[in-house]
Amino acid sequence: MKTVLVGISGGIAAYKAAQLVSDLSKIDDIHVEVLMSKNACEFITPLTLQTLSHNRVTVDSFDTNYAYDVHHISQAKKADLFIIAPASADVIAKVAHGIADDALTTTFLACNCPKLIAPAMNTGMLENPITQNNLKTCRAYGMTILDAQSGYLACGDSGKGRLAEVSVLKQAVLHHLYKDDTLSGKKVLIDAGPTQEAIDPVRYISNHSSGKMGVSLARSFARKGAHVTLVIGPNHLEMPYGVNVVDVISAKDMYETMMEYGPTNDIIVCCAAVADYTPKNVVDHKIKKQGGGLTIECKRTQDILQSLGENKKEHQLLIGFAMETDDMENYAKSKCIKKHCDYVVGNTIVQGESGFATDTNRIIITDGSTIEGPWFGSKDEMAEIIVKKVVESCY
Numbered sequence: 001m002k003t004v005l006v007g008i009s010g011g012i013a014a015y016k017a018a019q020l021v022s023d024l025s026k027i028d029d030i031h032v033e034v035l036m037s038k039n040a041c042e043f044i045t046p047l048t049l050q051t052l053s054h055n056r057v058t059v060d061s062f063d064t065n066y067a068y069d070v071h072h073i074s075q076a077k078k079a080d081l082f083i084i085a086p087a088s089a090d091v092i093a094k095v096a097h098g099i100a101d102d103a104l105t106t107t108f109l110a111c112n113c114p115k116l117i118a119p120a121m122n123t124g125m126l127e128n129p130i131t132q133n134n135l136k137t138c139r140a141y142g143m144t145i146l147d148a149q150s151g152y153l154a155c156g157d158s159g160k161g162r163l164a165e166v167s168v169l170k171q172a173v174l175h176h177l178y179k180d181d182t183l184s185g186k187k188v189l190i191d192a193g194p195t196q197e198a199i200d201p202v203r204y205i206s207n208h209s210s211g212k213m214g215v216s217l218a219r220s221f222a223r224k225g226a227h228v229t230l231v232i233g234p235n236h237l238e239m240p241y242g243v244n245v246v247d248v249i250s251a252k253d254m255y256e257t258m259m260e261y262g263p264t265n266d267i268i269v270c271c272a273a274v275a276d277y278t279p280k281n282v283v284d285h286k287i288k289k290q291g292g293g294l295t296i297e298c299k300r301t302q303d304i305l306q307s308l309g310e311n312k313k314e315h316q317l318l319i320g321f322a323m324e325t326d327d328m329e330n331y332a333k334s335k336c337i338k339k340h341c342d343y344v345v346g347n348t349i350v351q352g353e354s355g356f357a358t359d360t361n362r363i364i365i366t367d368g369s370t371i372e373g374p375w376f377g378s379k380d381e382m383a384e385i386i387v388k389k390v391v392e393s394c395y
């Protein structure tokens with residue numbers, strides 16, 4: 001069981017911390033305790049946070065209604081991660097300089113676990129060089145700053161200062177809580193999702209790929225400490241925390257991006273559903289409906305996996321994906337050999353269970369001769385199996 005301390009300071013975004021605490025508390029392996037500054041209690045009540053976290057909320061350092069121990073020290077010792085969200089300009093200034101004048105800041109100072117700070121304030125306060133210097137100081141002490149976003153602010157202004165989305169805060173907590181250094185120093189390149197091949201300015205050819213498998217893989221590799229670049233086609237997914245995301249549209253874009261990044265990466269995983277064919281000519285105006293049919297002449301796209309395989313460097317590990325409707329194992333084996341891959345992950349399309357746009361997948365892994373698996377589970381679980389295989393191959 002991991003203990004996450006959530007510190008809430010006095011800003012209008014304090015109400016968003018309730019969602020964060022609720023989301024984290026629903027995760028079986030996580031125990032959440034909340035600390036609030038006195039001013040935070042002007043914005044949201046401890047009762048709300050106590051109910052959502054299922055734990056008593058700490059506000060007052062000198063509250064003697066606790067078990068006989070020095071509460072901030074015992075709480076600091078058991079913490080696996082401390083996040084302050086929202087972090088006011090005031091609390092940032094305090095933690096940057098070791099000021100410990102309430103329960104939140106005293107416990108924060110006593111902790112030696114990973115510390116995350118999510119600033120939220122008016123643009124003027126955020127851009128003030130004093131706040132910027134304080135954030136710099138926090139970074140220099142090893143704290144992670146979860147940058148504020150631009151948008152409409154509660155004070156009526158528009159600009160930078162909005163608390164990062166709660167889903168991003170949650171992902172950041174999970175990333176830092178479960179991260180290890182197994183693949184530290186390794187660079188991982190992943191392609192994922194569909195591509196869109198333009199027919200005219202309003203129409204395109206594409207496929208049902210959602211990009212979910214690639215996102216799960218990117219997240220798993222990042223949690224192993226790797227530097228991850230995810231090259232992804234059009235999608236509706238939340239991007240994984242701590243990953244360099246490169247958005248592409250067409251098979252040509254994806255090919256060029258993968259060729260550009262490929263040589264400098266150690267581990268390359270190709271799980272994108274790249275279009276095999278693209279219209280020979282893109283019409284520059286909308287094709288009008290007319291009687292009879294419409295024939296679109298297509299040409300082959302460039303094969304990303306084949307090119308990466310042919311140019312594979314000594315230090316590189318190349319993994320392809322094979323999505324088949326039948327005879328998947330034999331196809332995956334021959335693909336592995338033909339495309340010079342170290343492994344090919346085979347997955348079949350089973351409506352609602354495996355393949356495109358599902359949350360689960362059924363996979364095998366082949367090195368061209370042997371077959372491991374099958375495994376079935378969530379795409380996150382399948383990603384972990386693939387990452388484990390990579391780790392075994394690297395060391």
Ligand SMILES: Cc1cc2nc3c(=O)[nH]c(=O)nc-3n(C[C@H](O)[C@H](O)[C@H](O)COP(=O)(O)O)c2cc1C
Nearest residue numbers: 009010011012013037039040088089090091120121
């Ligand atoms: C209505 C209102 C909204 C405020 N919103 C913010 C905010 O979003 N960010 C911030 O840094 N300070 C904000 N402040 C100012 C802080 O509440 C003030 O600096 C306070 O001292 C912070 O206390 P704490 O850091 O101990 O929680 C706001 C104040 C008021 C009255």
